[in-house]
Amino acid sequence: MRRKLTQRGRERRDQLIRCAAQLFAERGYHPTSVADIVECLGVGKGVFYWYFSSKEELLSELLKSSHLSLRRRQQAAIGDEPDPVRRIELGIRATLQWFHEHRDYFAIIQFAATDETFAPVLRRNREVALGDTIRHLKEAIVEGRIPDSDPETLAHAIHGVIDQLTRRYLLETNEPVSRVADAAVSFCLGGLAGGLDEGVSPVS
Amino acid sequence: MRRKLTQRGRERRDQLIRCAAQLFAERGYHPTSVADIVECLGVGKGVFYWYFSSKEELLSELLKSSHLSLRRRQQAAIGDEPDPVRRIELGIRATLQWFHEHRDYFAIIQFAATDETFAPVLRRNREVALGDTIRHLKEAIVEGRIPDSDPETLAHAIHGVIDQLTRRYLLETNEPVSRVADAAVSFCLGGLAGGLDEGVSPVS
């Protein structure tokens, strides 16, 4: 399937992914037909199968590229910040910001997670994402910034908080990102006891 | 669609829900056909539509009844515990225990959350679940047990942690429930700083 695409070709491909993302987000993956996708671009069905070998492949590609995009954003936000706890905080904020700008992807990822077909891609994505967080956590533990406990579990917990707050406050209601980010950071760093802990100042 | 059902009828209905739950969990809602469901019971297709007006209705009923079951478990676990923070902890542990025993439901709920069709039911379920948690949180704040911050947000964060740890350690790997529960409780009460905080002892 790997094709060498011309400039125009790459654009078409992206258009297809974008259209699909919107439709998948609105109606779900299964209820969206290939016909819907190409119709939304006003082209024939052949176009779809020129760029993707199947509907599944399209979603897989979408998942991969969106994850790449999110990760780039996180890395840009973190830069070369030396403090690992601060890096975690910056990562959380960047993630929320990214989801705020790409609401469509949230529902799609959520769905893909329920379908064995896409498990491999998602598994890989999550491995990477967790790896990033775990790296920071380990360093923080080594530096004595946070108590010594299982970093993998902590990473999962952090991602859980982000997921839930994203869903609720970025998608359902329309809270400003910074407020949600403050809450997420606060909870992750201090739990119920946290509040806006002084020791961990918000991004200034 | 409300029908007067005989004893036998009610049993059949439950069998259908159970079969469906298993198949939905294994393959997903859309990929599971009504034919699959009745075949798994060895009955004719008409049986399905005698008890449910559509596949959608079956899932809605499933979501409602599983939520009821989970909530009963939580209430039983909490009993008349006077300490609100302790009630939260007991709720978290009961929830994890329940999901451990009803792994099937997790994936199904996860999927339903991605499909607008089931939004109404899930919304109601979540409203109730959050309401329970929020009640404890408010009391805890009043009693000065935890700092004064938005209880709704805290409740969401707690649920997010539970979700994620459930998915990871109860479904994917096979951690003992108590260990996962300890981690969840610890993170929720103390965040990254938490560890197994002394002030909040695990269920003994």
Added chain:
Amino acid sequence: MRRKLTQRGRERRDQLIRCAAQLFAERGYHPTSVADIVECLGVGKGVFYWYFSSKEELLSELLKSSHLSLRRRQQAAIGDEPDPVRRIELGIRATLQWFHEHRDYFAIIQFAATDETFAPVLRRNREVALGDTIRHLKEAIVEGRIPDSDPETLAHAIHGVIDQLTRRYLLETNEPVSRVADAAVSFCLGGLAGGLDEGVSPVS
């Protein structure tokens, strides 16, 4: 299938026919299910098959009994009127009156006429109805009251006029029966040239 029915049995049977007639008229024969029919009576499906061996049989019975009812009305209206032309007129008026009171049957008969399954019953009914009209016509020709032409054709034409005017003015609009009857009689007796011909006075 012929069963000896108790008094109560005969009533149930009639109730079923009446319910069915109403539903058939509203939605059509095929789109009305046996389930609909028994539900409209609030009884189980067994009842239906106790009185009728099939849905087809019900419609056949309905067609037979309604035809009988119409014919009785015509005979009552005609009484022992000696003038054959007048008898035709009285028959036309009685027919319109009957359809006015049994609008439901019109659509049903109309439908049955399009389905080979019911052709035999309808054929018989029509044979009888035509026979009645033809008898009057022949007598009228013999008596020189109307010119000598094919009475069968004339009978068909008369029935066509009645059909059409019934459909239009008794079912779609809500003209008073007498007015429609006047028009039908006038057209049948005098054609376009007719008007309200003096020689043939309306029922007084």
Added chain:
Amino acid sequence: MRRKLTQRGRERRDQLIRCAAQLFAERGYHPTSVADIVECLGVGKGVFYWYFSSKEELLSELLKSSHLSLRRRQQAAIGDEPDPVRRIELGIRATLQWFHEHRDYFAIIQFAATDETFAPVLRRNREVALGDTIRHLKEAIVEGRIPDSDPETLAHAIHGVIDQLTRRYLLETNEPVSRVADAAVSFCLGGLAGGLDEGVSPVS
């Protein structure tokens, strides 16, 4: 559903309508399945839904196009005949001739008239057909060719005669068209009193 069709496409569409017409006429609308229709063309089931959005739509289209065809025939037959009574006669003859050549459509229209679903299309068709007849009748009344009475009612009566005689003599028996047409014209112009009225000679 409007699609841009190629030449080949338009042909397929017509083939489908023709096949359907034949089957509907033979077995009736409901008893004919989409599967029957495509099988009769030897194509896949998808083809049907490429050209029509539903079985209902197919019948509606069929009703519209057949009505158009009949009307064209009538207009061609009437030409620029100046005498309105003569125009009516020519119209009657053309109609009978058309039905003689398109027997299939008669049963279908008859059925459609019994199903509320198709009422809108048929209503429109009939409105048009009646309008044509009424126009001639009004002119005839103005010119004093026929007595002053309600033209709408007269038009209905005429159509009723045509219907009935068509059904009987063109479909059930196999009378020559001209003889049936003579009878229809005669009855419409002169009623029972008519006979083959001298004043209105048959088409010569």
Added chain:
DNA sequence: AATGAATGAGGCTTCATTCAT
């Protein structure tokens, strides 16, 4: 007489995918 339950063929429609042009 009557009921709730069950049957299973068959109906309409969708849709991922392929193909000729």
Added chain:
DNA sequence: AATGAATGAAGCCTCATTCAT
């Protein structure tokens, strides 16, 4: 690269009918 057309398996659901009680 792209299109309109075609495929046909499969999906959801209906329904006349039968059966055990």
